[in-house]
Amino acid sequence: MIDFHTHTPAWRTATWLGGAPFSADDFVTFMDTAGVEQAVVLSHDGLFDARPQANDELAAFVGQYPQRLAGFGTVHPRHPDAAAEVDRMMTVLRLRGLKLHPWLQGFSTHEATLDPICEALAAHHGILLSHDGTPPYSTPAQIAALARRHPRLPVVLGHGGLHDCWREALALTRETANLYLCICGTPPYAARRILAEAPAEKVLFGTDAGLSDRKSQDYALARVAEIDGWGITDDQRRAMLVDNPRRLLARTTG
Numbered sequence: 001m002i003d004f005h006t007h008t009p010a011w012r013t014a015t016w017l018g019g020a021p022f023s024a025d026d027f028v029t030f031m032d033t034a035g036v037e038q039a040v041v042l043s044h045d046g047l048f049d050a051r052p053q054a055n056d057e058l059a060a061f062v063g064q065y066p067q068r069l070a071g072f073g074t075v076h077p078r079h080p081d082a083a084a085e086v087d088r089m090m091t092v093l094r095l096r097g098l099k100l101h102p103w104l105q106g107f108s109t110h111e112a113t114l115d116p117i118c119e120a121l122a123a124h125h126g127i128l129l130s131h132d133g134t135p136p137y138s139t140p141a142q143i144a145a146l147a148r149r150h151p152r153l154p155v156v157l158g159h160g161g162l163h164d165c166w167r168e169a170l171a172l173t174r175e176t177a178n179l180y181l182c183i184c185g186t187p188p189y190a191a192r193r194i195l196a197e198a199p200a201e202k203v204l205f206g207t208d209a210g211l212s213d214r215k216s217q218d219y220a221l222a223r224v225a226e227i228d229g230w231g232i233t234d235d236q237r238r239a240m241l242v243d244n245p246r247r248l249l250a251r252t253t254g
C-alpha cells in the first residue's frame with residue numbers, strides 16, 4: 001500500500017507535533033512493519049519556518065530511499081521567492097509536491113500570492129497537498145476554490161475534512177475535477193460515507209505517521225487496521241491504497 005500522508009521528524013522546531021527524532025532507516029523499517037511500500041513524506045519544520053533549508057533537509061531524508069519515500073516540501077505563500085523555491089524543489093531537489101498548512105502557516109487560500117506558486121507547481125507536474133478540516137483557514141471549500149483556480153494542478157485534501165468538515169470535503173471532491181481526498185485522521189463514520197459516495201478514483205489514504213515515539217507508531221498501525229471496518233470493497237481498497245496514489249505520483253516522475 002501507499003501511505004499518502006506522513007511526516008519527517010521535527011529536527012529544528014520543537015512543537016506539540018515533535019518527539020524523538022528518527023532516521024530514514026528507522027522510518028522504512030516502520031513502513032515494513034505496517035505493510036507500507038511507499039510513503040508521501042511531508043515537511044514538518046518547514047510548516048513553522050519555511051526556509052529553503054527545511055526543503056533541503058526533507059530532500060536529504062527522502063533521497064536515501066527514492067523508491068520508497070516521495071517528499072513534499074513547503075513554502076510560505078507570502079514570501080516573495082516562494083514560486084522560485086517551488087521551481088528549485090521540483091528540479092534541483094527532485095521533490096514531488098508541495099504541502100501547505102493554511103491554519104499553521106496563517107494565510108488564506110484566496111490570496112493572490114498563491115497563484116504563481118500553484119502555476120509553478122503545475123508546470124513541473126507536481127501535486128499540492130493541503131491540510132484541511134480545521135476552520136477558519138483550512139476548510140475544504142476554501143481549498144477547493146484554490147483548486148478551481150488551477151485546474152491543471154491535482155489538489156489533495158490532506159485530512160478528508162476531519163471531524164468538522166468531512167461532509168464538505170466529500171461534496172467538494174465530488175464536484176471539483178482536480179480535487180482528491182485523503183482519508184487521514186478522518187473519523188471512521190466519515191470514512192464509511194466517503195467510500196460509499198466519493199468517486200473511487202479520487203480517494204487516498206494516509207496514517208499521519210510521524211514515528212516520533214511509540215504512541216505515534218501505534219496510532220499509525222491502528223489507522224491501517226481500521227480500514228477493514230469501513231465496509232470497503234476489494235476494488236475500493238486497491239484504488240485507494242495502490243492505483244490512485246500510484247497514478248498521482250507517476251505524474252511527477254516522467
Ligand SMILES: [Zn+2]
Pocket residue numbers: 005006007208
Ligand atoms: Zn499531517
